[in-house]
Amino acid sequence: MADIETLPRTPPQILGPFYPFMHTPIEGGDLTNGGKAKGTVLHLSGRVLTDDGSPIVNAKVEVWQANANGRYAHPNDTTEPALDPAFHGFAVLHTDSEGRYAITTVRPPPYQVVPGRWRPAHIHFCVDSSSERLVTQMYFKGGQYNDNDSWLNSASRPELLIVDPAKNADGSQTATFDIVMMRA
Ligand SMILES: [Fe+2]
Incomplete structure:
Protein backbone atom coordinates (compact mmCIF):
# COMPACT_ATOMS: atom_id res chain seq x y z
CA MET A 1 0.00 0.00 0.00
CA ALA A 2 1.40 3.35 -1.03
CA ASP A 3 2.13 5.88 1.63
CA ILE A 4 -0.38 8.68 1.87
CA GLU A 5 1.32 11.98 1.22
CA THR A 6 1.01 14.32 4.16
CA LEU A 7 0.91 17.99 3.34
CA PRO A 8 2.11 20.50 5.95
CA ARG A 9 -0.82 22.09 7.74
CA THR A 10 -1.31 25.81 7.29
CA PRO A 11 -0.22 27.52 10.53
CA PRO A 12 -2.84 29.50 12.44
CA GLN A 13 -2.51 33.21 13.12
CA ILE A 14 -4.43 35.49 15.44
CA LEU A 15 -7.78 36.93 14.36
CA GLY A 16 -6.44 40.46 14.83
CA PRO A 17 -8.26 43.56 16.00
CA PHE A 18 -9.97 44.40 12.72
CA TYR A 19 -12.26 41.43 12.08
CA PRO A 20 -15.25 43.28 10.57
CA PHE A 21 -17.97 41.85 12.80
CA MET A 22 -20.16 44.89 12.20
CA HIS A 23 -20.26 44.40 8.43
CA THR A 24 -21.98 41.88 6.23
CA PRO A 25 -19.44 40.28 3.91
CA ILE A 26 -20.05 40.46 0.20
CA GLU A 27 -20.94 37.12 -1.33
CA GLY A 28 -18.41 36.00 -3.90
CA GLY A 29 -14.89 36.93 -4.58
CA ASP A 30 -14.73 40.41 -6.12
CA LEU A 31 -13.49 42.80 -3.45
CA THR A 32 -12.65 45.41 -6.09
CA ASN A 33 -16.26 46.24 -6.94
CA GLY A 34 -15.76 45.47 -10.61
CA GLY A 35 -12.33 47.06 -10.69
CA LYS A 36 -13.39 50.39 -9.15
CA ALA A 37 -11.27 50.01 -6.02
CA LYS A 38 -7.95 51.82 -5.89
CA GLY A 39 -4.78 49.75 -6.01
CA THR A 40 -2.93 46.95 -7.75
CA VAL A 41 -5.38 44.20 -8.60
CA LEU A 42 -4.48 40.82 -7.14
CA HIS A 43 -6.06 37.63 -8.47
CA LEU A 44 -5.71 35.26 -5.55
CA SER A 45 -6.84 31.67 -5.65
CA GLY A 46 -6.07 28.32 -4.16
CA ARG A 47 -7.44 25.11 -2.80
CA VAL A 48 -8.58 24.14 0.64
CA LEU A 49 -7.26 20.65 1.27
CA THR A 50 -6.89 18.11 4.01
CA ASP A 51 -3.35 17.03 4.77
CA ASP A 52 -3.75 13.93 2.60
CA GLY A 53 -4.39 16.20 -0.37
CA SER A 54 -8.16 15.69 -0.57
CA PRO A 55 -10.24 18.76 -1.45
CA ILE A 56 -12.49 20.21 1.20
CA VAL A 57 -15.72 20.88 -0.65
CA ASN A 58 -18.02 23.73 0.40
CA ALA A 59 -15.63 25.08 3.03
CA LYS A 60 -16.62 28.59 4.06
CA VAL A 61 -13.81 31.03 3.35
CA GLU A 62 -13.95 34.51 4.88
CA VAL A 63 -11.40 37.07 3.73
CA TRP A 64 -10.77 40.54 5.13
CA GLN A 65 -8.00 43.07 4.66
CA ALA A 66 -6.92 46.69 4.56
CA ASN A 67 -7.49 48.68 1.40
CA ALA A 68 -4.69 49.90 -0.86
CA ASN A 69 -4.06 52.82 1.49
CA GLY A 70 -3.50 50.49 4.45
CA ARG A 71 -6.78 51.28 6.18
CA TYR A 72 -9.41 48.87 7.50
CA ALA A 73 -13.11 49.76 7.34
CA HIS A 74 -13.36 49.17 11.08
CA PRO A 75 -14.15 51.63 13.88
CA ASN A 76 -11.07 50.52 15.81
CA ASP A 77 -8.82 51.52 12.93
CA THR A 78 -8.35 55.20 13.64
CA HIS A 94 -17.40 28.65 -0.50
CA THR A 95 -15.02 26.20 -2.09
CA ASP A 96 -16.15 24.28 -5.16
CA SER A 97 -16.12 20.54 -5.84
CA GLU A 98 -12.31 20.61 -6.13
CA GLY A 99 -11.84 22.66 -2.98
CA ARG A 100 -11.06 25.80 -4.97
CA TYR A 101 -11.69 29.40 -4.03
CA ALA A 102 -10.80 32.56 -5.95
CA ILE A 103 -10.93 36.24 -5.14
CA THR A 104 -10.09 39.42 -6.98
CA THR A 105 -8.77 42.03 -4.60
CA VAL A 106 -6.07 44.69 -4.34
CA ARG A 107 -2.66 44.35 -2.76
CA PRO A 108 -2.71 45.84 0.72
CA PRO A 109 0.41 47.72 1.90
CA PRO A 110 2.02 47.49 5.34
CA TYR A 111 0.08 49.48 7.89
CA GLN A 112 0.78 51.21 11.16
CA VAL A 113 -1.03 49.55 14.07
CA VAL A 114 -0.02 52.19 16.60
CA PRO A 115 2.51 54.99 16.18
CA GLY A 116 5.87 53.41 15.47
CA ARG A 117 4.60 49.86 15.10
CA TRP A 118 4.06 48.54 11.59
CA ARG A 119 2.74 45.26 10.29
CA PRO A 120 3.74 43.75 6.97
CA ALA A 121 1.16 43.54 4.18
CA HIS A 122 -1.21 40.63 4.75
CA ILE A 123 -4.68 39.29 4.07
CA HIS A 124 -6.76 37.61 6.79
CA PHE A 125 -8.54 34.30 6.32
CA CYS A 126 -11.03 32.35 8.42
CA VAL A 127 -11.84 28.95 6.92
CA ASP A 128 -14.53 26.64 8.25
CA SER A 129 -14.62 23.01 7.20
CA SER A 130 -16.94 20.48 8.81
CA LYS A 141 7.38 37.42 -0.35
CA GLY A 142 9.92 40.14 0.35
CA GLY A 143 7.37 42.18 2.25
CA GLN A 144 8.69 45.06 4.31
CA TYR A 145 8.48 44.12 8.01
CA ASN A 146 8.10 40.38 7.29
CA ASP A 147 11.38 39.63 9.03
CA ASN A 148 10.52 41.25 12.34
CA ASP A 149 6.76 40.72 12.52
CA SER A 150 6.09 38.84 15.73
CA TRP A 151 2.88 37.27 14.46
CA LEU A 152 4.27 35.99 11.16
CA ASN A 153 7.38 34.72 12.90
CA SER A 154 5.37 33.01 15.63
CA ALA A 155 4.14 30.55 12.99
CA SER A 156 5.64 27.09 13.08
CA ARG A 157 6.56 27.45 9.40
CA PRO A 158 6.18 31.08 8.32
CA GLU A 159 7.06 30.24 4.72
CA LEU A 160 3.74 28.42 4.37
CA LEU A 161 1.96 31.76 4.83
CA ILE A 162 3.96 33.69 2.21
CA VAL A 163 3.00 33.96 -1.46
CA ASP A 164 5.05 35.32 -4.36
CA PRO A 165 2.69 37.00 -6.84
CA ALA A 166 3.43 36.93 -10.56
CA LYS A 167 3.12 40.19 -12.45
CA ASN A 168 0.71 40.21 -15.40
CA ALA A 169 0.98 42.31 -18.56
CA ASP A 170 -2.09 44.36 -17.60
CA GLY A 171 -0.49 45.46 -14.33
CA SER A 172 -2.43 43.05 -12.16
CA GLN A 173 -0.83 40.26 -10.17
CA THR A 174 -1.68 36.60 -9.64
CA ALA A 175 -0.95 34.46 -6.60
CA THR A 176 -1.84 31.05 -5.23
CA PHE A 177 -2.45 30.32 -1.58
CA ASP A 178 -3.43 26.76 -0.71
CA ILE A 179 -4.81 26.11 2.75
CA VAL A 180 -4.28 22.74 4.42
CA MET A 181 -6.48 21.69 7.30
CA MET A 182 -7.19 18.62 9.45
CA ARG A 183 -8.78 15.51 8.04
CA ALA A 184 -12.38 15.06 9.10
FE1 LIG B 1 -4.53 42.88 9.63
Missing part, protein backbone atom coordinates in the same frame (compact mmCIF):
# COMPACT_ATOMS: atom_id res chain seq x y z
CA THR A 79 -5.23 55.66 11.54
CA GLU A 80 -4.91 58.39 8.93
CA PRO A 81 -5.01 56.53 5.57
CA ALA A 82 -8.23 57.13 3.70
CA LEU A 83 -11.08 54.70 3.35
CA ASP A 84 -11.91 53.63 -0.20
CA PRO A 85 -15.67 53.49 -0.61
CA ALA A 86 -15.26 51.32 -3.71
CA PHE A 87 -13.31 48.64 -1.88
CA HIS A 88 -15.10 45.74 -0.18
CA GLY A 89 -12.72 44.70 2.55
CA PHE A 90 -14.73 41.68 3.67
CA ALA A 91 -15.96 38.76 1.57
CA VAL A 92 -17.29 35.26 2.07
CA LEU A 93 -17.26 32.44 -0.43
CA SER A 131 -14.27 19.67 11.39
CA GLU A 132 -12.10 22.72 11.95
CA ARG A 133 -12.00 26.49 11.93
CA LEU A 134 -8.66 27.86 10.82
CA VAL A 135 -7.87 31.53 11.34
CA THR A 136 -4.74 32.63 9.56
CA GLN A 137 -3.04 35.40 7.58
CA MET A 138 -1.33 35.39 4.20
CA TYR A 139 1.76 37.52 3.54
CA PHE A 140 3.85 38.52 0.52
Whole structure:
Protein backbone atom coordinates (compact mmCIF):
# COMPACT_ATOMS: atom_id res chain seq x y z
CA MET A 1 0.00 0.00 0.00
CA ALA A 2 1.40 3.35 -1.03
CA ASP A 3 2.13 5.88 1.63
CA ILE A 4 -0.38 8.68 1.87
CA GLU A 5 1.32 11.98 1.22
CA THR A 6 1.01 14.32 4.16
CA LEU A 7 0.91 17.99 3.34
CA PRO A 8 2.11 20.50 5.95
CA ARG A 9 -0.82 22.09 7.74
CA THR A 10 -1.31 25.81 7.29
CA PRO A 11 -0.22 27.52 10.53
CA PRO A 12 -2.84 29.50 12.44
CA GLN A 13 -2.51 33.21 13.12
CA ILE A 14 -4.43 35.49 15.44
CA LEU A 15 -7.78 36.93 14.36
CA GLY A 16 -6.44 40.46 14.83
CA PRO A 17 -8.26 43.56 16.00
CA PHE A 18 -9.97 44.40 12.72
CA TYR A 19 -12.26 41.43 12.08
CA PRO A 20 -15.25 43.28 10.57
CA PHE A 21 -17.97 41.85 12.80
CA MET A 22 -20.16 44.89 12.20
CA HIS A 23 -20.26 44.40 8.43
CA THR A 24 -21.98 41.88 6.23
CA PRO A 25 -19.44 40.28 3.91
CA ILE A 26 -20.05 40.46 0.20
CA GLU A 27 -20.94 37.12 -1.33
CA GLY A 28 -18.41 36.00 -3.90
CA GLY A 29 -14.89 36.93 -4.58
CA ASP A 30 -14.73 40.41 -6.12
CA LEU A 31 -13.49 42.80 -3.45
CA THR A 32 -12.65 45.41 -6.09
CA ASN A 33 -16.26 46.24 -6.94
CA GLY A 34 -15.76 45.47 -10.61
CA GLY A 35 -12.33 47.06 -10.69
CA LYS A 36 -13.39 50.39 -9.15
CA ALA A 37 -11.27 50.01 -6.02
CA LYS A 38 -7.95 51.82 -5.89
CA GLY A 39 -4.78 49.75 -6.01
CA THR A 40 -2.93 46.95 -7.75
CA VAL A 41 -5.38 44.20 -8.60
CA LEU A 42 -4.48 40.82 -7.14
CA HIS A 43 -6.06 37.63 -8.47
CA LEU A 44 -5.71 35.26 -5.55
CA SER A 45 -6.84 31.67 -5.65
CA GLY A 46 -6.07 28.32 -4.16
CA ARG A 47 -7.44 25.11 -2.80
CA VAL A 48 -8.58 24.14 0.64
CA LEU A 49 -7.26 20.65 1.27
CA THR A 50 -6.89 18.11 4.01
CA ASP A 51 -3.35 17.03 4.77
CA ASP A 52 -3.75 13.93 2.60
CA GLY A 53 -4.39 16.20 -0.37
CA SER A 54 -8.16 15.69 -0.57
CA PRO A 55 -10.24 18.76 -1.45
CA ILE A 56 -12.49 20.21 1.20
CA VAL A 57 -15.72 20.88 -0.65
CA ASN A 58 -18.02 23.73 0.40
CA ALA A 59 -15.63 25.08 3.03
CA LYS A 60 -16.62 28.59 4.06
CA VAL A 61 -13.81 31.03 3.35
CA GLU A 62 -13.95 34.51 4.88
CA VAL A 63 -11.40 37.07 3.73
CA TRP A 64 -10.77 40.54 5.13
CA GLN A 65 -8.00 43.07 4.66
CA ALA A 66 -6.92 46.69 4.56
CA ASN A 67 -7.49 48.68 1.40
CA ALA A 68 -4.69 49.90 -0.86
CA ASN A 69 -4.06 52.82 1.49
CA GLY A 70 -3.50 50.49 4.45
CA ARG A 71 -6.78 51.28 6.18
CA TYR A 72 -9.41 48.87 7.50
CA ALA A 73 -13.11 49.76 7.34
CA HIS A 74 -13.36 49.17 11.08
CA PRO A 75 -14.15 51.63 13.88
CA ASN A 76 -11.07 50.52 15.81
CA ASP A 77 -8.82 51.52 12.93
CA THR A 78 -8.35 55.20 13.64
CA THR A 79 -5.23 55.66 11.54
CA GLU A 80 -4.91 58.39 8.93
CA PRO A 81 -5.01 56.53 5.57
CA ALA A 82 -8.23 57.13 3.70
CA LEU A 83 -11.08 54.70 3.35
CA ASP A 84 -11.91 53.63 -0.20
CA PRO A 85 -15.67 53.49 -0.61
CA ALA A 86 -15.26 51.32 -3.71
CA PHE A 87 -13.31 48.64 -1.88
CA HIS A 88 -15.10 45.74 -0.18
CA GLY A 89 -12.72 44.70 2.55
CA PHE A 90 -14.73 41.68 3.67
CA ALA A 91 -15.96 38.76 1.57
CA VAL A 92 -17.29 35.26 2.07
CA LEU A 93 -17.26 32.44 -0.43
CA HIS A 94 -17.40 28.65 -0.50
CA THR A 95 -15.02 26.20 -2.09
CA ASP A 96 -16.15 24.28 -5.16
CA SER A 97 -16.12 20.54 -5.84
CA GLU A 98 -12.31 20.61 -6.13
CA GLY A 99 -11.84 22.66 -2.98
CA ARG A 100 -11.06 25.80 -4.97
CA TYR A 101 -11.69 29.40 -4.03
CA ALA A 102 -10.80 32.56 -5.95
CA ILE A 103 -10.93 36.24 -5.14
CA THR A 104 -10.09 39.42 -6.98
CA THR A 105 -8.77 42.03 -4.60
CA VAL A 106 -6.07 44.69 -4.34
CA ARG A 107 -2.66 44.35 -2.76
CA PRO A 108 -2.71 45.84 0.72
CA PRO A 109 0.41 47.72 1.90
CA PRO A 110 2.02 47.49 5.34
CA TYR A 111 0.08 49.48 7.89
CA GLN A 112 0.78 51.21 11.16
CA VAL A 113 -1.03 49.55 14.07
CA VAL A 114 -0.02 52.19 16.60
CA PRO A 115 2.51 54.99 16.18
CA GLY A 116 5.87 53.41 15.47
CA ARG A 117 4.60 49.86 15.10
CA TRP A 118 4.06 48.54 11.59
CA ARG A 119 2.74 45.26 10.29
CA PRO A 120 3.74 43.75 6.97
CA ALA A 121 1.16 43.54 4.18
CA HIS A 122 -1.21 40.63 4.75
CA ILE A 123 -4.68 39.29 4.07
CA HIS A 124 -6.76 37.61 6.79
CA PHE A 125 -8.54 34.30 6.32
CA CYS A 126 -11.03 32.35 8.42
CA VAL A 127 -11.84 28.95 6.92
CA ASP A 128 -14.53 26.64 8.25
CA SER A 129 -14.62 23.01 7.20
CA SER A 130 -16.94 20.48 8.81
CA SER A 131 -14.27 19.67 11.39
CA GLU A 132 -12.10 22.72 11.95
CA ARG A 133 -12.00 26.49 11.93
CA LEU A 134 -8.66 27.86 10.82
CA VAL A 135 -7.87 31.53 11.34
CA THR A 136 -4.74 32.63 9.56
CA GLN A 137 -3.04 35.40 7.58
CA MET A 138 -1.33 35.39 4.20
CA TYR A 139 1.76 37.52 3.54
CA PHE A 140 3.85 38.52 0.52
CA LYS A 141 7.38 37.42 -0.35
CA GLY A 142 9.92 40.14 0.35
CA GLY A 143 7.37 42.18 2.25
CA GLN A 144 8.69 45.06 4.31
CA TYR A 145 8.48 44.12 8.01
CA ASN A 146 8.10 40.38 7.29
CA ASP A 147 11.38 39.63 9.03
CA ASN A 148 10.52 41.25 12.34
CA ASP A 149 6.76 40.72 12.52
CA SER A 150 6.09 38.84 15.73
CA TRP A 151 2.88 37.27 14.46
CA LEU A 152 4.27 35.99 11.16
CA ASN A 153 7.38 34.72 12.90
CA SER A 154 5.37 33.01 15.63
CA ALA A 155 4.14 30.55 12.99
CA SER A 156 5.64 27.09 13.08
CA ARG A 157 6.56 27.45 9.40
CA PRO A 158 6.18 31.08 8.32
CA GLU A 159 7.06 30.24 4.72
CA LEU A 160 3.74 28.42 4.37
CA LEU A 161 1.96 31.76 4.83
CA ILE A 162 3.96 33.69 2.21
CA VAL A 163 3.00 33.96 -1.46
CA ASP A 164 5.05 35.32 -4.36
CA PRO A 165 2.69 37.00 -6.84
CA ALA A 166 3.43 36.93 -10.56
CA LYS A 167 3.12 40.19 -12.45
CA ASN A 168 0.71 40.21 -15.40
CA ALA A 169 0.98 42.31 -18.56
CA ASP A 170 -2.09 44.36 -17.60
CA GLY A 171 -0.49 45.46 -14.33
CA SER A 172 -2.43 43.05 -12.16
CA GLN A 173 -0.83 40.26 -10.17
CA THR A 174 -1.68 36.60 -9.64
CA ALA A 175 -0.95 34.46 -6.60
CA THR A 176 -1.84 31.05 -5.23
CA PHE A 177 -2.45 30.32 -1.58
CA ASP A 178 -3.43 26.76 -0.71
CA ILE A 179 -4.81 26.11 2.75
CA VAL A 180 -4.28 22.74 4.42
CA MET A 181 -6.48 21.69 7.30
CA MET A 182 -7.19 18.62 9.45
CA ARG A 183 -8.78 15.51 8.04
CA ALA A 184 -12.38 15.06 9.10
FE1 LIG B 1 -4.53 42.88 9.63
